[in-house]
Amino acid sequence: MTSLIPRIPGIDFDGFGKQLGYLEVEHSDNENDAAVIPSPIAVIRGGRGPTVLLTAGTHGDEYEGQVLLQELIRSLGPDDLDGRLIILPALNISAVREGRRVSEVDGVNLNRALPGRKDGGPAQQIASIVAEDLIPMADYVIDIHSGGSASEYVPSAFVYLGPTEELWAEKISAVEAFNVPYSVVVKPMLKAGSISSAADRAGVPMISAELGGCGTVSLPILARARKGLRSLLAHWGVLRNGSRTPREPVRWVELGAGSAVRSTMAGLMEPLVELGQSVSAGDVVARVHSVEELDRPAKDFHAPLGGVVAVVRHPALVNVGTTLVNIAVDHGTTPPKGDHATS
Template sequence: MSFRGATTRTHAPSAAFTGIDFTATGKQLGYGHVVHSDNVHDGAIIPVPVAVISSGPGPVALVVAGTHGDEYEGQVLAHELIRELDPGKLSGTVIIVPAANSPAVRGAARVSPIDAGNLNRSYPGRANGGPTEQVAALIAGELLPRADFVIDMHSGGSNSTYLPCAFIYRGPDEGLWREKVRAARLLGLPYVMVVAPMLEPGSLSSAGDLAGIPTISTELSGAGTVDRHALGAMRSGMPQLLAGLGILKDAAAAITAEPQWLELVSDSPVTSTAAGLFEPLVDLGDAVRAGQSVARVHFIDELDRSPRLYQARIDGVVGILRRPTLVAPGTHLMHIAPVLDPTGP
């Protein structure tokens, strides 16, 4: 995997952080500054925890978790990396943000309880904006330009469960796309889910694409808890990825098995048109055919009414499954992801 200027890039220390000098080697634990005046935070800052583990010149990986506070597998892995990575075993730098939207993490919520901000819809952010916009500006303006590669770790959160996958935006050009595909293979998760270019313009993946920095995401199960199998897969895959990036010494960078490649398309969602109780008729990972009944919704108050039945619109694999049982019109019950060529995209 190539890097543009990875060993020659220099940056001055930033006043936006306490405890971090990006020119220093070793392991540093500090925080970024978010300033917000309300009844709770007046005369204070909202800290965004940051760790920098560096051996000096070399490629730089930016690892982000806690973009949504109720997505936990990535947060657990980020904290493990902070504790376990040894600067003496690196040939470069790993910057880790384990709780990017720290108010959402502390509130066990998808969005910030302070300003209802969804960090993954807020990039590039505003340095003088609300708390969530400030975090986006801190990451996009201060950390992203230092990076040669970015991984943003997500999972399904409280509202859904995903197949454990690397989650990658197509494009934005052939070179970056090749680097994303190789990184997804190195990570070694069972699935790779491909989505349209710039799927969410305010996401970190889109910010990385706009900056010309290879950026991938993950979806690591979810359901508002920690899936130990997805976490175990990441524990195995992250050293392979860092080795393949040229950062982690004395670790294998082998692609051990080809993942199953899936794609989310416009016909993927199976969407409820009723309010009631969601009953899935298929499981996550099941292969389904267009027209197959995959879900039904039971009406709560109409006791003599039969449940409404829903069919898949396309052939594919159940890649995302709704978690809470209570649904409303417009709720996506599941997503069916067509299978891409087994040799990859």
């Protein structure tokens, strides 16, 4: 890998110090002929240790990660590091500018677009840079999300099982170092076009994160994740003076094919459970009220399995097919294991 990447001009990835620049994402529309959409990037290097790729703003309405990575860029310098940080705090810059999950520029979900296309639209180009240029340089990756405007998650690391025993062990240790209250586990390669799947295919240890949601910033979650991020960077050997505060047990929960409770009625959702609440199979977890049909009874929706309420929808207005809540199997403080991790 050359130290200079044409699609990231002005950044010498082998250079020491702090460099700030942009991905050059080409886009031509009715207002701009061959314009460039600049997605910001910071590269900070203070030694020849490991490289960590950090991304946020993959979805534009998810804010905790954007705040955390902006803080990291401003607060860290080369003297703080034994390796290299590659930080993209507003990865899908068009969606970030709009405050939307996906941008109206192309309507593409960046976290479903990898490996992307060099000659594609803006999100496809960003996906290509991440998959082809940045992940191959990284020893570790973290992509920070939240529930966005549509939902709220328990504050959690979010990890794909496997795909090998070695990578799964690396992920478990990273989750424990990040040390937010929950770890949400999903099946291997859950979404083929995600950053997590791209890292798994490249054999690079990666965790994601889901830090609240509701289209806002939670101060308690932000404070916990701020400590956790520095702890994780110290664990990965790139931050020299990481936090040594005592770790709290992480609660491991697993989302699967039967976790989602989806509405079969359009109307207004009344949530009947709280995030993190334990439920039994059959418990009523949400109720939908018709908007126009005043004589139509409200409809109750039930937990398909016992576990923990891991995700709750935020906007009250729902349609047929809208996910109301997600119930996760509770593994307590023991990470799941088994034939999902195969070498």
